[in-house]
Amino acid sequence: MALIEIDDLHVTFEAKGRPVHAVRGVSLAVEVRESYGLVGESGSGKSTILRAICGMAPVTGGAIRIDGRALAPRRDRGFARRVQMVFQDPYASLHPRHTVDRTLGEPLAIHGLARGAERGRRIVQALADVGLDAAFRFRFPHQLSGGQRQRVAIARALMLEPEILLLDEPTSALDASVQAEALNLLSRLRAERGLTFLMVSHDLAVIDHMCDRLTVMKEGRAVENLDHAQLARHDMKASYTRELFAATTERIAAAE
Amino acid sequence: MSLLEVENLRVTFATEAGPVEAVRGVSFRLDRERLGIVGESGSGKTMTGRSVLRLIRPPGRIEADRMAFGGVDLMRISEREMRALRGRRIAMVMQDPKFSLNPVMRVGAQLTEGLRLRDGMSAREARAKALEALEAVQIRDPERVLDAYPHELSGGMGQRVMIAMMLIPEPDLLIADEPTSALDVTVQAEVLRILDALVRERGMGLMFISHDLNLVARFCDRVLVMYRGRIVEEIEAQRLSQATHPYTQGLLGCLPKIGGARGPLPTLARDAAWSE
Structure with missing residues (x-):
C-alpha cells in the first residue's frame, strides 16, 4: 500500500466571486521511501496539491490518504508529526523577528517534546544535520544568506522527525551552486532517515535528478506519469511533456 | 569607437561597517551585439548594468576611469543631460513585470x-x-x-x-536585467526570440544580465563572467564549454542534467584567489 494516495483530487478556489478550478481530478500514489516529483509551469496546480495535503487549500472533491487513512478535515498534531513542508521562498517562510533558535524550538514547544538542555541539544543537532555550525543558533534570518535560510527551513521541517517531506520548489530561489548543495543535502537526509519526498519544481532537470517517478501537470490536470528510466530514454507520450523536455534540454545542450 | 566603453568601473556603498565595494574595477566594451553578463547573486552584475544609467542611489557611489556611450562621457554630464539619454537612447528592462x-x-x-x-x-x-x-x-x-x-x-x-x-523610443542600447527569469521555460523562448530580432533588425546593442549561464551561452555573442564584483572570465558564448576559469567551470558543472548521474552534484569549492 502506498504511503500517500491521492485519488481524483479537485481543488476549487473562489476568486472575485468566480470559482477557479486549480486542480482537476489528479490521482497519484507515492510509495514508502520513494521520491516523487510534480513538474509543470506556473499555474499548473502543482503547489496547490501540496497545500491541499496540508489542509491549506479548499479540497472540493476526491480523497487524500496517508497510510491508507483518509485525512481528517482539520489536520491535527499527529499529522504534523508525520508530514512537514519546505516552502519555496526562505525569505518569506522564516519569521523575520525570530532567531533560528526560536524558529527551530517552536515545533518542540508546540508538541511538548523537549525543554531546557534537551531542547538546546536538539536544536544544535538539527543545525549540524543540515550542515550549519552552532554559531548560527542565535542569528536572525536577515543575517543569513539564501542558502543558509533554506537549510534552516529544512532543519525546521525535520525537528519533529517526520516521515514525509513536501518540498515546494525548495531550491528555485537559490543560485546554481547553492542549489547543488541544497539538493545534495536533501538526498543525503532522505537516505539517512528513510524519508518519503513529494517534490514540486518547474525545473524538469531538478525533478529528474531527485525523483524516481514524476507527474507532469498542466492547467490543473496530470498530463503524464513517467519514471526516471522513461525520461532518460525520452519515452514520453504527451506533446506537452515533449515541449517541456525540449525547452529544458535545449538550455542545457547549448553549453555542451 | 564602441557604442559603450567602460574602464575600471567601481561601485562603493558606504555602510556603518565601512565601505563595501559591489563592483571592483570592471572594464568592457559593447558594440551592436548581444553581450551577456553572468554571475550569482552579489556578483555585481546588476550594479554594473545600473551604473551605465547612473541609477545608483546614495550611499552608493559610482567611479570609473572612463564610461562613454556613443562618445558621450557618462561620468561628466549633468543629471539633466543624463535624463535625456535614459529611456530615449539607453533603456532598461527589469526582472519582474509585477514590480x-x-x-x-x-x-x-x-x-x-x-x-x-x-x-x-x-x-x-x-x-x-x-x-x-x-x-x-x-x-x-x-x-x-x-x-x-x-x-x-x-x-x-x-x-x-x-x-x-x-x-x-528606439534606444541604441538595451540593458535587460534577468528579463526572462520570472517566466516559464516555454514563454522564455518567445521573449528571447523577440529580443534577438530587435538586435538583428534594429542594430541595437544588448546587455543581457542573467544568473543562467546556459541561457546566456545560447543567446549571446560574448559573455562576461562576474564573481564578487570582478570579471573573472570573458569568453565567446559558443566556446563557453571550454571556459578555463574554475568558477565558470564550477557553475556549469553544478547544474543537474536530465538523464545525468544521480549521485551528489558537484559543488563549487570557492577559492579566495578568485576575488583578488
Missing part, C-alpha cells in the same frame, strides 16, 4: 505616457504607436492589452509589455 509596471494604471496609459509628455504626441498618435509596439513584441490582441491593468496580464505578457515600452 515594474504601475499596478493602478492601464497598460495603454503607461505605454503612451512618454510619447505624450516627452514627444508631445496627440492621444491618437500615441495610441497608434503603442499598438504598433505591442505588435512588434507579438502580442496577439493589442487592443485588449492596452485597456487592461497589469494584474490582468500573465507574466509573459507583462514582460512583453515592458519590452514594448522600452523599445518605443
